[in-house]
Amino acid sequence: MQIVSKLPEVGTTIFSVMSALAKEHGAINLSQGFPDYDCSPLLSELANKYIGSGYNQYAPMPGTVELRERIAEIIQTCYAASYRPDTEITVTAGATQAIYTALATIVKPGDEVLIFEPAYDCYAPSIELQGGKAVYSTLKYPDFCIDWDDVRKKINPKTRALIINSPHNPSGSVLSKNDLNQLEQVVEGTNIIVISDEVYEHMVFDGQIHQSVALREGLRARSFLVSSFGKTVHTTGWKIGYVAAPQHLMAEFRKVHQFLVFAVNHPLQLCLAEFLKNTRNYSELKHFYEAKRNLFLKLTSGSRLKPLHSAGTYFQLMDYSAITQENDTDFAIRLTKENKLASIPLSVFYKEKPGQHLLRFCFAKKDETLEKAAEQLCKL
Ligand code: PMP
Numbered sequence: 001m002q003i004v005s006k007l008p009e010v011g012t013t014i015f016s017v018m019s020a021l022a023k024e025h026g027a028i029n030l031s032q033g034f035p036d037y038d039c040s041p042l043l044s045e046l047a048n049k050y051i052g053s054g055y056n057q058y059a060p061m062p063g064t065v066e067l068r069e070r071i072a073e074i075i076q077t078c079y080a081a082s083y084r085p086d087t088e089i090t091v092t093a094g095a096t097q098a099i100y101t102a103l104a105t106i107v108k109p110g111d112e113v114l115i116f117e118p119a120y121d122c123y124a125p126s127i128e129l130q131g132g133k134a135v136y137s138t139l140k141y142p143d144f145c146i147d148w149d150d151v152r153k154k155i156n157p158k159t160r161a162l163i164i165n166s167p168h169n170p171s172g173s174v175l176s177k178n179d180l181n182q183l184e185q186v187v188e189g190t191n192i193i194v195i196s197d198e199v200y201e202h203m204v205f206d207g208q209i210h211q212s213v214a215l216r217e218g219l220r221a222r223s224f225l226v227s228s229f230g231k232t233v234h235t236t237g238w239k240i241g242y243v244a245a246p247q248h249l250m251a252e253f254r255k256v257h258q259f260l261v262f263a264v265n266h267p268l269q270l271c272l273a274e275f276l277k278n279t280r281n282y283s284e285l286k287h288f289y290e291a292k293r294n295l296f297l298k299l300t301s302g303s304r305l306k307p308l309h310s311a312g313t314y315f316q317l318m319d320y321s322a323i324t325q326e327n328d329t330d331f332a333i334r335l336t337k338e339n340k341l342a343s344i345p346l347s348v349f350y351k352e353k354p355g356q357h358l359l360r361f362c363f364a365k366k367d368e369t370l371e372k373a374a375e376q377l378c379k380l
């Protein structure tokens with residue numbers, strides 16, 4: 001029996017491919033974005049507490065009240081914006097499901113969704129599975145900032161939504177106040193919905209402020225704000241995230257969410273709600289990762305790799321053109337096999353491969369892991 005693929009051009013995600021290759025060759029894994037240290041012992045204790053005290057059946061469909069209230073509080077604290085926990089916040093199985101569900105909620109066959117490349121890998125397939133078309137605008141090199149003139153040219157009556165992502169994976173760039181001004185102008189008077197992927201919201205460096213859509217009344221009214229606890233509390237394996245959106249959007253979102261996952265891990269939601277009462281458990285994160293970025297830059301400063309600016313996330317791009325002119329995928333594979341160091345080639349995030357020589361390294365790693373990785377890089 002044969003089926004016609006709905007995603008004929010899609011293979012296995014680069015994150016699975018590179019992590020598997022790293023494992024096969026015993027390489028240090030700076031490819032897929034996850035920490036190699038554990039979450040806070042308090043978080044594990046709380047997880048045990050809730051699993052051990054009878055919270056092991058279905059959570060309420062939109063998420064536990066406790067966690068939705070905590071999310072509302074965090075958004076209020078960080079962006080002075082109020083979302084109602086009962087009608088405007090839904091807990092999801094990570095940001096991936098949040099983005100998929102938001103797209104499934106709004107995209108009809110023939111609709112266009114504008115995304116920026118290099119683009120996080122789940123965006124285009126999730127659009128196409130709804131019968132929509134991903135329209136690409138390329139971020140300007142080497143700052144990876146948005147070309148607003150290009151955006152204006154690509155927006156038309158078929159444009160149903162626009163996905164923004166700041167801090168940006170894979171480049172580490174962040175949106176500025178002016179970008180939000182431009183975005184407001186571009187969507188004003190249209191029916192365009194904004195899906196704002198802010199999973200790295202608490203990892204913005206050098207004293208900059210994260211420019212959330214929640215900061216702007218005009219954008220909030222038409223946005224699905226997406227975030228994930230995986231990044232914030234070092235638990236990418238828990239797959240718990242959330243969406244905040246105005247009531248009329250959220251009501252439709254929940255219609256889809258209830259049939260996609262129904263509800264998310266109950267005891268861990270309660271555990272996160274308690275852990276995040278302490279605001280330092282998210283407000284300190286930027287300092288922690290800024291120090292990691294700085295350490296990685298210092299350790300690799302003697303290498304022939306040229307770092308680009310990482311203003312946020314836990315990723316660092318490096319230009320390796322002083323070492324070889326090999327394409328990035330071949331080089332990333334060779335580096336994993338021969339030098340025992342795995343990274344992510346940047347070209348996989350583009351539809352039209354740009355021919356740059358860039359690799360993405362994840363610095364959410366123990367200092368000793370970064371030291372060992374840098375040792376390899378300095379030998380190249
Ligand atoms: N968006 C971006 C930009 C990401 O980097 C990631 C994962 N790291 C996700 C979404 C998905 O997050 P989650 O693991 O919570 O599904």
Ligand code: GLN
Binds near residue numbers: 015031034
């Ligand atoms: N977001 C992570 C990264 O960019 C990977 C998540 C995944 O493997 N799906 O590396």
